[in-house]
Amino acid sequence: MNKIFEVPMYAYSRSPDQDSETPIRRPVVVIGAGPIGLGAAIDLAQQDVPVVVLDDNDKVSFGSRAVCYAKRPLEILDRLGCGQPMVDKGVEWSLGKVFFDERKIFEFDLLPEDGHERPAFINLQQYYFEEYLVNRVTELQAEGKQIEIRGKNKVSAIGAHDNHATLEIDTPEGPYNLEAEWLIACDGARSPTRQMMGLDFVGRVFEDNFLIADVIMEADFPTERWFWFDPPFNKGQSALLHKQPDNVWRIDLQLGWDIDKEEEKKPENVIPRLKAMLGEDVEFELEWVSIYTFQCRRMEKFRHGRVLFAGDSAHQVSPFGARGANSGLQDTDNLAWKLKLVIDGKAPEALLDSYSQERVHGAEENILNSSRSTDFITPKSDMSRILRDAVLDLAETHDFARPLVNAGRLSVPCTYDGSALNMADALDGPECTRPGSPCPDVKLGDDFLLRQLGGEFTLLTIDADAPDLIEEDGIEVTRLALSAKEDTTGALKARYLGDEPSAVYLIRPDQHVAARRPSFDENLFRAAIRRATGKE
Amino acid sequence: MSDLNLQPNIPGADDFYAGLLAAHDGLSKEDSDALNARLLLVLANHIGDRAVLDNAIAVAKASA
Numbered sequence: 369m370n371k372i373f374e375v376p377m378y379a380y381s382r383s384p385d386q387d388s389e390t391p392i393r394r395p396v397v398v399i400g401a402g403p404i405g406l407g408a409a410i411d412l413a414q415q416d417v418p419v420v421v422l423d424d425n426d427k428v429s430f431g432s433r434a435v436c437y438a439k440r441p442l443e444i445l446d447r448l449g450c451g452q453p454m455v456d457k458g459v460e461w462s463l464g465k466v467f468f469d470e471r472k473i474f475e476f477d478l479l480p481e482d483g484h485e486r487p488a489f490i491n492l493q494q495y496y497f498e499e500y501l502v503n504r505v506t507e508l509q510a511e512g513k514q515i516e517i518r519g520k521n522k523v524s525a526i527g528a529h530d531n532h533a534t535l536e537i538d539t540p541e542g543p544y545n546l547e548a549e550w551l552i553a554c555d556g557a558r559s560p561t562r563q564m565m566g567l568d569f570v571g572r573v574f575e576d577n578f579l580i581a582d583v584i585m586e587a588d589f590p591t592e593r594w595f596w597f598d599p600p601f602n603k604g605q606s607a608l609l610h611k612q613p614d615n616v617w618r619i620d621l622q623l624g625w626d627i628d629k630e631e632e633k634k635p636e637n638v639i640p641r642l643k644a645m646l647g648e649d650v651e652f653e654l655e656w657v658s659i660y661t662f663q664c665r666r667m668e669k670f671r672h673g674r675v676l677f678a679g680d681s682a683h684q685v686s687p688f689g690a691r692g693a694n695s696g697l698q699d700t701d702n703l704a705w706k707l708k709l710v711i712d713g714k715a716p717e718a719l720l721d722s723y724s725q726e727r728v729h730g731a732e733e734n735i736l737n738s739s740r741s742t743d744f745i746t747p748k749s750d751m752s753r754i755l756r757d758a759v760l761d762l763a764e765t766h767d768f769a770r771p772l773v774n775a776g777r778l779s780v781p782c783t784y785d786g787s788a789l790n791m792a793d794a795l796d797g798p799e800c801t802r803p804g805s806p807c808p809d810v811k812l813g814d815d816f817l818l819r820q821l822g823g824e825f826t827l828l829t830i831d832a833d834a835p836d837l838i839e840e841d842g843i844e845v846t847r848l849a850l851s852a853k854e855d856t857t858g859a860l861k862a863r864y865l866g867d868e869p870s871a872v873y874l875i876r877p878d879q880h881v882a883a884r885r886p887s888f889d890e891n892l893f894r895a896a897i898r899r900a901t902g903k904e
Numbered sequence: 905m906s907d908l909n910l911q912p913n914i915p916g917a918d919d920f921y922a923g924l925l926a927a928h929d930g931l932s933k934e935d936s937d938a939l940n941a942r943l944l945l946v947l948a949n950h951i952g953d954r955a956v957l958d959n960a961i962a963v964a965k966a967s968a
Contacts, residue, residue, distance in 0.1 A: 758941030768949040 371655075373495040376426040377502050380520035386544040393532060394420050395711060397548035399561055401517050402429065403494065404679030404696035405554030406501035409515055410448045410508065411704035414823075417711055418514035420546075421505075422537060426519030428498035431656035432582050435491050435610065435618055436690035440781040440806060441697040442486040443879070447823050449507070451486070453500045458490030459611050464593040466763070466775055470600055473764040475592075478778065483859040484809040485816040489778065491612050493582075494693070526551070526564045526675075533674050550707060551675045554696070557663075559681035567672065571665020572739065574686060575625040576746050578660050581638060582616050585652035589617070595775040597745070597760055601644040606745050606775075609645075616655060619645065620687075622746060629659045662686045664739045666731045670699075670724040678703060683731035688741035688776035691734040698781060699727050705823065705877035709901060714842040719902030722789050730782040737777045744774035781806040784880060791874075791883035791896045797866040807879045810859045812850070817860075820848055823877050825897065827888075830860065832870040834888035840897040845874070876900055908959040 378401065385392045396412055398405045401423035409419045437454065445451040462478040478488040508515050520540050527534035533551040537544055553561035562569060589609065596607040605622035612618055621641060623632060631637060638657055646652065666683035670676060679696030703723045709715035747753035762769035784790065784804035793802050800808055810817040825845040827834055830852055838845045852861040865871055874883040874896045883896035898904045914920050927943075928936045948957055 754937050754941045755945075758938060758945055761938070762942055762945055766946075769945060772945070 371495075372499060373428050373430050376519065377428050377499065378423070378517040378519040379426050380518070380540055382539075382541060383516075383518060385546055386539065386541070388544075391534065391545040391547045393547035393549065394418065395548075396420070396550045396552065396707070397422060397533075397535065397546065398552045398554055399423075399523055400554035400556060400679075400681070401425075401498075401502075401519075402554060402556065402679070403434070403497055403501065403693050404700055405552070406498065406505065406517075407444075407448060407697050408552050408554060408678060408700040408704060409517075410450075410501065410504055411700055412708065413505075413508050413513040413515035414448070415704065415708045416513070417708055419516075420548075421515070421517045422521040422523060422535075423517065423519055424522035428502065429494040431658060432493035432495065432612060432616065432618060434494045434497075434690070434693035435612055436694075436778075437490050437492060437497070438690060438694045438779040438781075439484060439486045439488055440779075441694045442490065443809065443818050444697050444701045446486070446819070448501075448504065450500045450504050453503075454492060454497065455486065455490060457496055457613055458492035459591055459613055460487045460490050461591045461593060461611070462488050463590070464595065464775075466760075466773055467594065467596040467599060468757075468760040468764070469598050471764060473760060474770055474773075476770075481808075481859075483811040483857050485811070485818065486809070489690075491610055491618070493612055493614075493616065496613070497693075523555075523560065523564075526561060528565060528673055528675055531674065549674065550711070552703070553675060553677045553681045554679045554700075555681050557680040557684045559677070561675070562667065562677065562681055565672065565675065568668055569665055569684075570668070571663055571684070571735065573663045574661070574742055574746070576661065576742075577623040577625060577627055577629065577632075578662075578687075579619075579621045579623050579632060579638065579641070580656075580658045580660060581619045581621075581642060582612070582655040582657075583619060583642060583646075583652040584615055584655050585617060585646070585650060586615060587617065587646070587650065587652075597756075597775075599645075602641070607645065608775075617652075621645075623659070633657055633659055660687075662742075664735045664742070666728065666735060670727055671720050676703060676707075676720065676723065678727075682727070683735065685731075685734050685738040686742045687738075688745060689734070689738050689778050690776070691738050691779045694779040695730060695734050698730060699723075701878045702727055706902075709843075712842075715901040716903065722787065722902060726784045726787050726789075729784060729787070733782045734779075741774045741776045745776075789876070789882060789900045789902070791892075791899060794883070794885040794892075795868060795871055797868055797871060797884060798863055801864050801873070801881055801884065803881050803883055805881045807875060807881060808863045810855070810863060811857055812855070812860075817850075818879060821875055821879050823879075825877060825900075826873075826875045827893070828864075828871075828873040828875055829888065830864055830871045830873075832872050832887050834872055834893075835890075838890075838893065838897070840894045841901075841903065843897050843901055845893075845897060874900065908956045908963065910963065 396419045398421045409421045412419045465475045522538045525536035535546045594609040608620040610618040670682045678699040759772045790803035827847045882900040
């Protein structure tokens, strides 16, 4: 049987652009049909921005690769029309167990608060994720949206200009040229775009190798994240076991630095390692094996004129914490609405600098967290190992040491504290909804707050008066009026009011808070709209 | 912010010190290092105040 990742999903076909005598200029070209490139393209197409996606391949991800998807990216995918298939197919989990040597030292529950539509985490192979995105592209095409994926279109040269970029593209039928008013590079950690433009990518290299194996087996391990420090079957190193759909299990084994990668990848060397972990008599089949090393690094800025970088091309983290694909989707969530406003002439180009500022802030947070996890999991000195082992020994019997155990701080969305788009906080309300925060979900009868917020500017009023519609210099803001008195769960009050009797929030299209006050003030909210769109 | 106390603060200082040494009696270098690390973490958690802890790290670093 062919695996899904062995079948072309967007086979090459000739585009009329290839027969044009002069290069066609497209409003937006995305390089890379991975999760981030497709996410960006779908977001823009839904907002009626015509978009062309170029990919040097024609298939979805080879192997499972990114497998953990957090709540916020699932909420973003809901807005992109792909959240439901992800959750339907994915494996939900919230319980993790931590082992040290031969002992289980403790377990943790990510325990999502009530009143969120989406779970804390699902596990799903990246190839399914990409398949759902490609399906969504097909759906949008059927609705008449201008979105296309061009397989086997490899960009071989890029020219950056003041008001456009030029592309030379190789195809199975020869090269052609294309122009883009805006170019979004989602071409991964080794981004050819970044290299062709000679841009920096600076950070820290971690001298370690990890064997990643997907095995298919009928096993009665529970749906939990199991993490081992220094287990008997991989002495001195770490290991991770995680369940994916279709009885596929993800196994990560730390191998150390000084190894022969090609040798280690051979089934005759992988299988004994897995048997030592799973037991001699467990039947399994290897689906995919890879060896990875990693770096934590980012570009200095994610916008270079008309070229925008998103996902791994802009920033790279260690896999601990699932902060790669999850943060990439938050990049495109931040970028798409801003680019739409700029293309429509409703916001100045400078708004796109806030994309770089806000997402650099997010990348810094992810790099900090994933570097710290890596330092805990793979101690770099004798003393760092002694302290690490002391934490683990104490954690078995003493609660106080458990917060110090760092087997990956799992991805949470970042708050854009200090962003130039925020107004100063004018509500003595909850921390979690201060300006810059991603809106936390709340169950509203049979519906959810995030679904009602959608993807446009919204004025959220809670027990406060305000006009139903404000238009400020081309930006329309519609009101969503709620009352804490009708919310029997108390979550609306807890997350948006605190001790205040009323509140008015200006919420951006990416569902981050731009401003909040106890009541509506026309001048101040008009100023907040201008600020959130880069106009002051 | 509470300050790091760098004045004598342990009644029966000699007894405390003897107890600290006794805890290491008969341990290998490896086990002693591990004991020190656990002790450090227990004490740090008891103090809990990040400013005091940062100050203590700085004092220890400067005293070598």
